[in-house]
Amino acid sequence: MPTWTGSLAAVLGDGGSSKAVLVAHTVYDKLNRPIEQLTPFDKDDALIKTPDKTTYVYDEVGRMTETSTPPSAGQAVRNTTRYSYFDNGWVRESTDPWDIATAYDHNPLGQQTLRTVKSAGGSSNRTMTWDYFPDGKLKSRSDSGVPVGEHVALVDNSNTANVVSAGTWTSVSSGAG
Numbered sequence: 001m002p003t004w005t006g007s008l009a010a011v012l013g014d015g016g017s018s019k020a021v022l023v024a025h026t027v028y029d030k031l032n033r034p035i036e037q038l039t040p041f042d043k044d045d046a047l048i049k050t051p052d053k054t055t056y057v058y059d060e061v062g063r064m065t066e067t068s069t070p071p072s073a074g075q076a077v078r079n080t081t082r083y084s085y086f087d088n089g090w091v092r093e094s095t096d097p098w099d100i101a102t103a104y105d106h107n108p109l110g111q112q113t114l115r116t117v118k119s120a121g122g123s124s125n126r127t128m129t130w131d132y133f134p135d136g137k138l139k140s141r142s143d144s145g146v147p148v149g150e151h152v153a154l155v156d157n158s159n160t161a162n163v164v165s166a167g168t169w170t171s172v173s174s175g176a177g
Contacts, residue, residue: 024037034056039053053070054069055068059085061089063083077097078097100119101122114128
């Protein structure tokens with residue numbers, strides 16, 4: 001349950017008009033963590049008539065488990081990223097709105113030693129590793145890149161919730177090329 005809210009005013013323009021001040025508004029929970037952020041807006045503006053809202057969700061020990069940002073322009077689906085953690089609080093995995101998952105591992109000092117980015121559907125991945133000297137300085141790093149022949153199209157029409165046709169498309173039954 002939110003216990004207080006805060007606002008950050010930004011002066012835009014020459015300061016002489018009644019539309020000079022736009023406000024970003026943040027709602028906090030009882031532990032002073034942001035749970036909702038509203039962007040500045042102007043009800044008389046042609047493009048930004050209402051505020052966009054970003055929300056944050058935390059687990060019972062205070063780790064952020066979800067960030068949900070507004071849909072991109074012209075879209076209806078919110079962009080939600082989810083996070084999971086090791087018992088000690090270090091990030092274990094994040095999954096973005098396009099189902100691209102990133103797994104992490106750490107050494108006993110908390111330094112990241114492994115990051116594997118897995119494509120939506122899991123058909124390919126990229127692994128990056130780091131090794132450290134005992135004093136914590138970087139010793140080596142490597143990046144597997146994406147293996148030859150395993151490239152993945154990141155944009156296609158398979159995600160029906162995010163597909164919108166734009167413009168006029170003419171059907172043809174034959175063609176050159």
